[in-house]
Amino acid sequence: MILETRGIGKTFGSVLALRDVSMGVAAGQVVCVLGDNGAGKSTLIKILAGVHQHDAGALLVDGAEVRFSSPRDALDRGIATVYQDLAMIPLMSVWRNFFLGSEPTKGLAFDVAKARRVAREELRAMGIDIRDVDQPVGTLSGGERQSVAIARAVHFGARVLILDEPTSALGVKQAGVVLRYIARARDRGLGVVFITHNPHHAYPVGDRFLLLNRGTSMGEYAKADITPQALTALMAGGAELEELAHELKRQ
Amino acid sequence: MTVAADERVAHVGLARRLLIRPELGAVVGMVVVFAFFAAQSPVFRSPDGIANWLDPAATLGIMAVAVALLMIGGEFDLSAGVLTGTSGLILVTLATRFGFNVWLAMLVGLVVALAVGLANGLVVTRTKLPSFIVTLGTFLMLQGVNLGVTKAITGTVQVSGLRRASGFEGANTILAGTIQVGGTSFRVAILWWVLVTAVATWVLMRSKAGNWIFAVGGNEQAARAVGVPAARTKIALFMTTAFAAWLVGSILALRYTSVQANIGIGQEFIYIIAAVIGGCLLTGGYGSAIGAAIGAVIFGMADKGIVFLGWDADWFTFFLGGMLLLATLANRLVRRYAEEVRH
Ligand SMILES: Nc1ncnc2c1ncn2[C@@H]1O[C@H](COP(=O)(O)OP(=O)(O)OP(=O)(O)O)[C@@H](O)[C@H]1O
Ligand SMILES: [Mg+2]
Numbered sequence: 058m059i060l061e062t063r064g065i066g067k068t069f070g071s072v073l074a075l076r077d078v079s080m081g082v083a084a085g086q087v088v089c090v091l092g093d094n095g096a097g098k099s100t101l102i103k104i105l106a107g108v109h110q111h112d113a114g115a116l117l118v119d120g121a122e123v124r125f126s127s128p129r130d131a132l133d134r135g136i137a138t139v140y141q142d143l144a145m146i147p148l149m150s151v152w153r154n155f156f157l158g159s160e161p162t163k164g165l166a167f168d169v170a171k172a173r174r175v176a177r178e179e180l181r182a183m184g185i186d187i188r189d190v191d192q193p194v195g196t197l198s199g200g201e202r203q204s205v206a207i208a209r210a211v212h213f214g215a216r217v218l219i220l221d222e223p224t225s226a227l228g229v230k231q232a233g234v235v236l237r238y239i240a241r242a243r244d245r246g247l248g249v250v251f252i253t254h255n256p257h258h259a260y261p262v263g264d265r266f267l268l269l270n271r272g273t274s275m276g277e278y279a280k281a282d283i284t285p286q287a288l289t290a291l292m293a294g295g296a297e298l299e300e301l302a303h304e305l306k307r308q
Numbered sequence: 309m310t311v312a313a314d315e316r317v318a319h320v321g322l323a324r325r326l327l328i329r330p331e332l333g334a335v336v337g338m339v340v341v342f343a344f345f346a347a348q349s350p351v352f353r354s355p356d357g358i359a360n361w362l363d364p365a366a367t368l369g370i371m372a373v374a375v376a377l378l379m380i381g382g383e384f385d386l387s388a389g390v391l392t393g394t395s396g397l398i399l400v401t402l403a404t405r406f407g408f409n410v411w412l413a414m415l416v417g418l419v420v421a422l423a424v425g426l427a428n429g430l431v432v433t434r435t436k437l438p439s440f441i442v443t444l445g446t447f448l449m450l451q452g453v454n455l456g457v458t459k460a461i462t463g464t465v466q467v468s469g470l471r472r473a474s475g476f477e478g479a480n481t482i483l484a485g486t487i488q489v490g491g492t493s494f495r496v497a498i499l500w501w502v503l504v505t506a507v508a509t510w511v512l513m514r515s516k517a518g519n520w521i522f523a524v525g526g527n528e529q530a531a532r533a534v535g536v537p538a539a540r541t542k543i544a545l546f547m548t549t550a551f552a553a554w555l556v557g558s559i560l561a562l563r564y565t566s567v568q569a570n571i572g573i574g575q576e577f578i579y580i581i582a583a584v585i586g587g588c589l590l591t592g593g594y595g596s597a598i599g600a601a602i603g604a605v606i607f608g609m610a611d612k613g614i615v616f617l618g619w620d621a622d623w624f625t626f627f628l629g630g631m632l633l634l635a636t637l638a639n640r641l642v643r644r645y646a647e648e649v650r651h
Contacts, residue, residue: 129535140533146526148593149519157523158534160516167516 058083059119059248060105060136060217066113067100074100077114078274080267082217082248087239089259090252091292092269098252101269102219105250106138107131135216139206139223147195151187152176154194155209175212183208183241200231204238217248224258236262256289268292330587331599333638337585337631338602338609345613352609352616355492362494365608366501367556369601371575372582373501373508374552376600378545379583380512382525382592383432383439385549387424387446389575393454395421395557396567403473405461410475410562418554424450425550429543451573458569468566476562483555484562497559501601504552508597521545526593581628582607585635606631 061081067074075097082088092098103109104116107125115122118134125131128138145154155176161168176190185204187197194202203223210218220239224232239262243249253259259266266283268275268291275291283291346353352361371388378385395417402413428446432439458465470476483500486493512518520541523531532538553572561567584590585606586599610627614620 128533132535146523146530146593148526149522153519153522157519157531158536160519162516166514167519169514 058117060250061117061120062101062104062111062114063117064114065101065104065111065116067097067104067109067111073272075104075111075272078267078269079114080274080277082250084216084248085243085246086264087243087249087251087262088265088267089263090250090267090269091254091256091259091288093254093292095271096269097272098254098269099221100272102138102221102250102252105131105217106136106219135214136219137210137213137215137217138219138221139203139210140221145194145202145206148193150191151180151194151197151205152190155179155190155205155212159213179208179212180205183211183238185238198231200227200234203227203235207235207238207242211242211245211247215247217250218242219250219252221252222254223251224253224255232258254292256285256292260285260288330594330596330639331602332587333635334586334599334602334606336638337635338606341606341609341613341631345609345616349613349616352613355490357612357616359492359494361608361612362498362605363608364611365604366495366497367559368575368578368582368607369501369604370497370504370552370556371549371579372586372600372604373505373597374549375579376583376586376588376595376597377508377512377521378549379580379588379590379592380525380595381521381542381545382528383542383545384443384580385428385546386440386443386576387428387450388443388549388553388579389572389577390447390450390454391421391424391550391553391572392557392560392575393567393569393572394424394450395554396561396571397454397458397467397569399558399561400467400470400565400567401458401461403476404467404469408473410470410473410479412475413473414479414554414558417558418551421550421554421557422547425547426543428550429546432546433539433542447576451570455569465569466566467569470561470565476565479558480562483559500555500559501604504555505597505601512597517541517544522593578607578628581632584639585631587635587639589639603635 058081063079064077065079066076078097078101080088080090080101090098090101100109104111107128107130110124116125117123118136123134131138146157149157152173156172161171161175163171173190180187180190183204185201185208187201187205194205197205203220207218207220223235227235236258239249239251243262251259251263260280263280265277265279266288267277278288349357351357371392375385375388398417398420399410399413402408402416403410408416424446428439428443431437431442435442455465458467461467481496483496485496487496487499512521520531520536520538523536524538524541528538557572560571582603583595583600585603586596586601588595588600607628610631611624614624614627
């Protein structure tokens with residue numbers, strides 16, 4: 058396991074956001090974190106990303122207990138997070154965004170030629186079809202933007218990639234594009250933590266599934282142990298869904 | 309599919325890349341304004357005429373370029389205009405009333421100007437207040453200091469007599485002299501302006517700091533999340549503007565050998581206007597140093613051109629307002645087009 062939590066918990070004042078959650082992600086593995094709104098998914102990954110500090114349980118990197126002091130701290134240990142909105146500067150070109158904060162230099166200068174070339178190569182290696190690295194990121198579609206952020210994390214040596222609902226705002230086709238890059242990152246040996254509340258996105262790409270409900274774990278399942286139907290039912294709280302169907306039925 | 313798409317980009321890409329340049333509107337504007345005045349006034353297009361309108365363009369241009377960098381970084385500096393006055397007043401006062409050598413007096417002026425820039429930057433980055441308000445405060449304070457101290461020392465609202473100070477000749481030659489090119493004398497300030505524009509363009513387009521400037525102006529939070537030192541970048545930008553104010557203040561003080569205590573007031577908006585004509589967005593994250601320099605050229609051409617045509621100088625602000633509106637509209641169209649071309 059690269060990254061692991063044991064009985065981790067977090068409270069905000071009197072709000073118990075997360076309680077006793079254990080999970081782990083290994084190299085070349087995709088762990089999906091599923092749960093309804095307010096289940097604690099974002100809280101969990103913010104602990105993994107160094108945004109929040111846990112106040113119960115343990116966080117381990119390569120088997121050793123750690124406590125991240127900042128997102129930079131997590132990043133330095135190879136844990137990269139891609140947020141839905143907080144990823145890029147819309148008016149800047151793809152290559153400028155790609156190297157932002159870690160610009161390659163040649164003497165005093167920003168090695169612009171290298172930045173362009175490497176950005177193009179890295180995107181191509183991930184199979185991302187962006188034809189012009191000079192175009193402003195704001196002109197990319199949501200899925201392309203997520204893909205560039207993923208390629209960026211891979212290039213800068215991330216070992217674990219955390220994605221907070223990368224597909225939630227995307228159409229079916231765009232979501233498929235992002236799922237493909239998640240698989241590609243996995244194939245390159247990264248551990249991926251993929252947060253979503255859509256079991257149809259999670260099931261095809263996931264190896265393990267962590268289900269959260271009201272801040273607690275409802276279990277972690279390997280793909281072999283659960284069917285897509287069971288996953289959906291667990292997520293929605295099967296009984297509640299049937300009740301809803303009944304309620305919505307025409308009188 | 310990929311091949312076809314790539315070919316399509318080859319065409320769209322070139323057209324768009326030309327159109328997306330922030331200074332495009334300013335270049336068109338410069339050509340139009342030049343053609344307008346040159347067609348009617350032979351003096352305007354003569355070497356002497358060109359030297360004449362390049363002069364105000366140069367001193368304004370140095371400030372406009374620095375202000376453009378700051379605006380791309382997402383901030384304003386309303387104190388930049390009066391700070392030119394403060395720098396000039398320090399120079400002339402120390403050199404004429406306290407027996408300082410001109411170079412030493414300039415050094416003191418530089419330290420004070422950089423301190424003001426640092427203070428602006430620190431307050432803006434620490435408090436997260438809009439720089440518009442913070443530097444408006446600095447502006448008013450400096451305005452008061454400029455007048456109050458000058459009156460207290462001289463009993464009038466100006467200090468003069470710099471010509472007699474030691475070291476004047478050398479400083480004057482370097483900062484406020486003229487150079488002969490083919491029988492026409494050009495102000496040396498034009499060279500400083502070209503140098504400032506070139507350095508600013510290099511920093512913006514070819515340095516790490518340039519990438520950070522675009523980023524903190526475009527989306528500060530996102531920039532910080534990937535490790536960009538946002539506060540340091542902004543503080544450096546405020547200090548750059550202060551440096552430019554010191555340079556321009558010193559140039560003008562050496563040229564006229566006296567400084568009025570109220571000089572520079574109102575200029576801060578002219579700098580911003582030149583930067584906007586040059587393609588800077590008021591919201592930050594987009595713009596160019598060359599554009600701001602061209603904005604200053606347009607300003608200089610209009611300023612002198614109206615005089616050459618024998619018009620009343622009052623028409624100048626009308627013209628300036630029109631240019632500003634046109635430029636803002638052109639920028640918006642260009643940017644919208646650039647963003648609309650999707651593949
Ligand atoms: N900073 C905070 N301060 C107080 N309460 C918080 C804070 N962050 C999260 N919470 C609470 O913790 C609970 C879990 O929130 P979290 O954002 O982790 O949910 P989520 O599973 O990501 O939901 P969604 O699917 O809507 O994104 C919620 O009840 C939320 O109100
Ligand atoms: Mg969330």
